[in-house]
Amino acid sequence: DTGVSQDPRHKITKRGQNVTFRCDPISEHNRLYWYRQTLGQGPEFLTYFQNEAQLEKSRLLSDRFSAERPKGSFSTLEIQRTEQGDSAMYLCASSRGTATLREQYFGPGTRLTVT
């Protein structure tokens, strides 16, 4: 049973550039989450998919951020016109679609540095 994978693991970009991250969830999980984690903080919820439908977006997700999950499989998170404040670890998690078994399994994250 392979876990959640994320690509790339590290990304350094210049301010104003666009970046895209990919997440491959555990295959039988239909729920997929994106979080952002800054130094010394816990992960903060960004958005959530159930299959291909994006059901919830946090206020943290400005209009420069967009996420997709075509065909309910992998997901991408794009940040346009990056700012230094976007520097963080971006975490993806997946879980089964039951109310009880709601523990989320996390990927290794993509660390973004905006210079």
Added chain:
Amino acid sequence: AQKVTQAQTEISVVEKEDVTLDCVYETRDTTYYLFWYKQPPSGELVFLIRRNSFDEQNEISGRYSWNFQKSTSSFNFTITASQVVDSAVYFCALSEDLSSSGTYKYIFGTGTRLKVLA
């Protein structure tokens, strides 16, 4: 509003000591779930335990044990006979239902960094 507080920012212990990590939560939901995750230096969050609000039994798994007390809104985590490999940041999280459709998200505490010294 839902909230998770981990007041201990960092704890250092000597190997083989017992250590307890505190977690206090706030929620208006009657049904909720609590979790503990471990984040080692590699960065990947590792799921440790899930507990629902109707099950107040304490749980033990090897050297790990969890004490859930609804009366004090606490879900504390104890490591017995700590080892250097236990060094990590530990997060407590609360599951909040987003809507009546059964969707939910996690609210994380700020984490407790545990350092176990040899």
